[in-house]
Each structure stands twice: as structure tokens, then as C-alpha cells.
Amino acid sequence: MAKKKYDYSPNDFVVYPAHGVGKVVSIETQEIAGFELEMFVIAFEKDKMTLRVPTNKAEEVGMRSLASTDVVADCMKTLRGKAKVKKAMWSRRAQEYEQKxxxxxxxxxxxxxRDLHRADDQREQSYSERQLYEAALERLTREFAAVGNGNELEAGTEITDTLQSRVSAA
Structure with a gap:
């Protein structure tokens, strides 16, 4: 039987939209309800979680390779930009942030x-605002680290420094 060619191989880093950066551990076949299904087994170290994604559904669920260095550069540009905060009710904005x-x-x-970052001299963040900010920052940091040298601390510092420089320039 010929070996199938997959978009991802074991040890590849991938991004699963709802969970962020994970690592393909293996590709295995499982029998589910009498059907043979091939699955990508993805480990999310930080969350101590393993996810199995059917190989034929990976694209459909939005699984993708890590961002290119060009996309990371575009992200840095975005972080340097001016925060765009809509005047909509918080619940509506929170929903939009969650979707993003x-x-x-x-x-x-x-x-x-960028939009949820607060400088020290700005008003306090609500609990839910802080939660969304931290979730987004963690996703961004993990992918920057995976694209770069794998060091999350350095990636986090780079992001924070960029946000701080934007604030001090304003």
C-alpha cells in the first residue's frame, strides 16, 4: 500500500485556531464507528493537551502551518499601529476579540x-478585558517563538517592547 502524502509530518509545528501552536506527534489510524480514520495527533505542551484531528478535516477546521517571517513582520507593524477601539458595548467587542x-x-x-494593551498611565482593565488580552498575547508569543528561535521569553519581550515603544511615541 502506497504511503499517503500529508500537509504535515511528525515534529512539524502547526496552529490549530482554537488552541494555538501545537506539535504533530504522529499520524495514526483509528477505527471509529466501523470506519478507519487517519488522524494527526497534536500535542499542546503548555496546556498538557493532546488533540486528534482527522487528516481529511485539517484544512476545514483551519489548521495551518506556522506563520512566515513576513507575516510576523506584518504583526509587528500591526502592534506598532494605533489602537482601534470601537465605541460598541463591551460585550459586543469582547465577542469580536474572542472570535479574532x-x-x-x-x-x-x-x-x-494592540487594542487591549494598556500603558501604566491608562485606565485599569476590567477582568474580562485582561483575560482576553492575556489569551491573545500568549497565542502571539507562542507563535512568534515557534517561528523564531523557540524562546517564548524573548518573543514576549520583543512584543512588549514594541507595544511600549508605541505608547511612548504617542
Whole structure:
């Protein structure tokens, strides 16, 4: 039997929209309800979670390869931009931010980080605002680290420095 060619191989880093960066551990076949299904087994180290995604559904669910260095550069541009905060009710905005975070789109996640970032001299964030900001920042940091040298601390510092420089320039 010929070996199938997949978009991802074991040890590849991938992005699953709802969970962020994970690593393909293996490709296995499981029998589910009498059908043979081939699955990507993806480990999310930080969350201590393993996800199985049918190989034929990976694209449909939005699973993708890590962002290119060009996309990371575009994200940095986005972070340097001016925060765009709509005047809509918080519940509506929170819903939009949540959708952006779970979209898996790195630029959209960078927009959330930029829009929710607060400088020390700005008003306090509400609990839910802080939660969304931290979730977006973590997703962004993990993917930046995976694209770069794998060091999340350095990636986080780079993002924070970029946000701070934007604030001090304003």
C-alpha cells in the first residue's frame, strides 16, 4: 500500500485556531464507528493537551502551518499601529476579540493585543478585558517563538517592547 502524502509530518509545528501552536506527534489510524480514520495527533505542551484531528478535516477546521517571517513582520507593524477601539458595548467587542483570537489569524490576534494593551498611565482593565488580552498575547508569543528561535521569553519581550515603544511615541 502506497504511503499517503500529508500537509504535515511528525515534529512539524502547526496552529490549530482554537488552541494555538501545537506539535504533530504522529499520524495514526483509528477505527471509529466501523470506519478507519487517519488522524494527526497534536500535542499542546503548555496546556498538557493532546488533540486528534482527522487528516481529511485539517484544512476545514483551519489548521495551518506556522506563520512566515513576513507575516510576523506584518504583526509587528500591526502592534506598532494605533489602537482601534470601537465605541460598541463591551460585550459586543469582547465577542469580536474572542472570535479574532480563535480565528487562528495571527494578524487578527495582533490587533487584539494592540487594542487591549494598556500603558501604566491608562485606565485599569476590567477582568474580562485582561483575560482576553492575556489569551491573545500568549497565542502571539507562542507563535512568534515557534517561528523564531523557540524562546517564548524573548518573543514576549520583543512584543512588549514594541507595544511600549508605541505608547511612548504617542
Amino acid at each position: 483570537i480563535n480565528s487562528g489569524d495571527l494578524i487578527a490576534i495582533a490587533e487584539v493585543v
